[in-house]
Amino acid sequence: MRVVIPDEFKIRFRYPARALGLLGAVLMIVSIFLPWAYGHDALDDMTFWGAPSPLQLFFVVLPVLLGLLLAIPLVGKQRLGALARMVAWNTTAKTAALASLVVVVIATASIAIELGGLVNVDPGAWVALLGGLVAAGSTPFLPDSPEPTLDRLKSPAWVQILGIVAVMAAALFLAAQALSYNDAGSFITFAALLVGLVLVLRQFGVFDWLRVAGRSNNRVLVLSAFVVAFLFPFTQDGKDANMSIAAQVLIFASAALGLNIVVGLAGLLDLGYIAFLGAGAFTAAVLSESAYSHVNWHPPFIVTVIIAGTVSSVLGLIIGAPTLRVSGDYLAIVTLGFGEIFRLTMINLDGNDGPYVTNGSNGISNIPDLNFFGFDFGKAHTILGVDIGRFANYYWLMLLVIGLVILVFTNLNHSRIGRGWVAIREDELAAEAMGVNTFALKLLAFAGGAFLAGVAGAVKAHHDVSVTPDQYVFLESAFLLAAVVLGGMGTVMGVLIGATILKLLPEKLRFFSDYRLLLFGLLLVVMMRFRPEGMIAEERRQLEFHAEDEELAEEVQEELALYHDHLHPERGSFEL
């Protein structure tokens, strides 16, 4: 697959390659002032001369970066000082060129598809395409630069904090922007642009620097992330469509993080995990004032949440009990069996085949909205002149829940219990022989993860208005697992990203939703093959999947030594 260009070519052609790369960047920058499309309906109307559309303006960021990356080194190493060595100028430029080309191709294809043919693609797009091809074709001939070491850059605390806040603010703005695109073409183009930008920044070393900054200013990072997440509804201007997706993403992510305790931390595969979300949802539904529930006790929601979590964790204990005797693949199948038993039981508790509890396969519908001390979740409220709709209310509630989930996840991980889990993953027999109560730890993973999923399920019941057994089939468990695997087993950030991608894409790309299961099945296979540790890798997990990689072992050791708990035993460890 990978075309290797001999180093001697890279030396010989380095000047023409840089010049052509710059030409390509300039062509792409110029192109946004030309019309890209013949008709108004493609993307966000790219038919104007001299007046770029927002999407074109966003796009131009990539070629501008490309131009800067190629031009700045011309200033000379002396003048750049330490920065010259810390940044991988050429390699980043290659990434930027490729990313630009991909975005232009996607945009051009979208225009062609949405307007019905390549004739509708106007000169601007062709110029951009030419520029992209020139840049992407020439930059590979630049010599490779060494790995970026921007993380070694010593920066004062205020710079770090400013950096974190800036990135968070940018994330908020870009997320809101991405969600505002409702046609598939614009969304994909913008998403590709974002992915390209992230890859360029990563290659530049920005994320390494951020990781260092985040680790030394963990509170700022966490706080700003939550502030940004809290502010998100204000960007939506009362529109509920995106807030509904956002709330669903949070529910899904909470459950996935709970599953991550079991899979990522304790190393046990649970294929019936959706049952815990279901148990919480059914508990909340049965205790709600829905007419389909025949239970006449309606406790306040905070009590319901605790009961839902408890019911789920009891179920977790039951499902975890076989871990005393079985492990590995057999355990996975046992959990799958429990998950199916849960679903079938919910169907059968319909008053015919069993006692009436769940209204059978029709489920419990008309679950009323939550009401906290007169704050009706079902109604829109106006805060600071911005309309905050029903789903935004649930979104905020879920933000609290996911905060709890992250707290539990990271603090358990960074404790005696977390060490016990790692030991179990590494060598269960040795752990037991060293006095670790492996069974209790495994049960704790199941029960703890289940509790969190149960709490999320309780909110989900009210958010969804109805709860039916068919929402809790095996495929949903596999879907949760896919989020964990895609994002990165054992990480919080990874799973948040994985859950967002898996939940958001089918919502935004309607044509794709029918294929979502097909693609995530494929995704599981491909991830296991090429990147089993997920998009964001947990260091130790990565090492487990690449046992022979000595170089990686050195890196991981360095990483663990820098940030390891025992250096800061007194530290709180709520982390993202």
Added chain:
Amino acid sequence: MELFFQQLINGLSLGALYALIAVGYTVVYGIVQLINFAHGEIFMIGAFGAFATWTIMGRPTGSPVATSLLFILPVMLIGGVVASVAVAVAMERFAYRPLRNAPRLAPLISAIGVSVFLQELVRLFFGRIPGMPDAKSDLAFPSISGISGASVQMGGVLIRASAIFTIGALVLCTVFLWIFVDRTKTGRAMVATSQDADTARLMGINVDRVIVSAFAVGAVLAAVAGVAQGLTVGNIGFRMGFLAGLKAFTAAVLGGIGNIYGAVVGGLVLGVAEALASNYLGTTAWKDVWAFILLILVLVFRPQGLLGAKVVDRA
């Protein structure tokens, strides 16, 4: 008593089906210690392969019994087998082989992915093959004169021809399997590899090929089971592999995983138990719940199987 025999026959027929699928789990497990979670889908693919072959043949219906049994059914079986084997071999090549030295979690997750992928592939794309009906809901399986709907009365016991077909297929397959394992070079290589893959490799056995043939053998039997299921139930669907696969897996564990003849015994025991239980334990609504409870009980309390085969360290 008649009822008992009736249920016994039903159970044996059901059990023969499980046994045919279970062999696939056990053969693969014996050699690579992998639970091929997607094996249920191979069974489903077999049924669809047979269905597609029948459609390509021009949907012959109402033909004389002899033509049906001697021509149409065998060709359908071949079609099913080809489809199953092709998919199983591809699956081994692309989803499992690259993960052979990975931690155990990896192939299992990959297997789940394959399982979901194959189900969706059939659901979304079977209907796009020219001439094939849409498979988003269940399809009526072709009726084969002489088998579909036919039955024999013995005393008070009704034996359906499809049951005879299934049990007969199991007997034949077991005999062929025995010949294959015992008398052929590949079969003996399989036994050697299952006992010690490294030594087998040193002895010049091509372990890759042995593994592929294990997948293929399992797929052949699963395809036969797929046709048997179609003939017995009368319809097929993209979801049919999930439950059948799990039950067959239970049967394989029950028989001692890795033990081919154990899988046959396990399948029959499970089938009879299920038939009798559904007769004596009442409502059908809880039938699958009982099946899953049995699955869990077997895995938890009898992971070494009924016959007490070699104890497998699942750690």
Added chain:
Amino acid sequence: MSTEAVPAVADTAVLLDARNVTMQFGGLRAVNDVSLQVRTGEIVGLIGPNGAGKTTFFNCLTGLYQPTTGSVFFDAAPLPAKPRLAVRAGMARTFQNIRLFHNMTAIENVMVGMYCRTKTNAIDAVFRLPRHRREEVESTRRAKELLDFVGLSGSGDTLSRNLPYGDQRRLEIARALATDPKLLLLDEPTAGMNPQETRQAEDLIFRIRDLGLAVLVIEHDMRFIFNLCDRVACLVRGEVLVEGPGAVVQNDPRVIEAYIGSPATQDGSGDA
């Protein structure tokens, strides 16, 4: 050559008391009617040719196997049936083939050993309650102390898989010591070591004994074991052949025979 003075341990308390332990696997009797006592402050060696049942006997002592017949008393109480509980009771072990947690750092390995002596529960950990902080600080301090003790001061942050072989053995001992044991069982602690490392291991074991622990060592290296041990038992074909002070066992003709074959049977088959 065993001129090591035998400390006066004859009157200290019996810590480990294995009585007539037999372990049967199907038709194979791996350990047959073995009795062995270890007293506080004593170093006892267990020798024997390959396949003599030493490790099996070890596993019976640490709760990994349940003896078919016979009983094991530890600290005057019957030994709990689970390895984890045996550790709690004060018995710690190392493994013949090193079983460290390879992707954990040295200090983390030691801290896992402290698991059974710490009490932080999920609630403490999630809400960072005082007990969590206190125990983390204390465990960290103690772990560093133990790493110093075994001579791994500078390697706390090294992944155990990246440690040299000899250091891995020492780390295993530190991890076992972290469980705060009364008796330490070492399964071939010098296997694969060079003479210098072996001398260091010897020194380490003496220092452990000086802490007031009892040590039971399985070893092949005769010189090592007779230097080290107050008492040696020789296990052959699952049975105790001789037991007594090093010098006695060393010169016992039966032991010599078990290892190199008797003159009468020296027709090629007896050589090991």
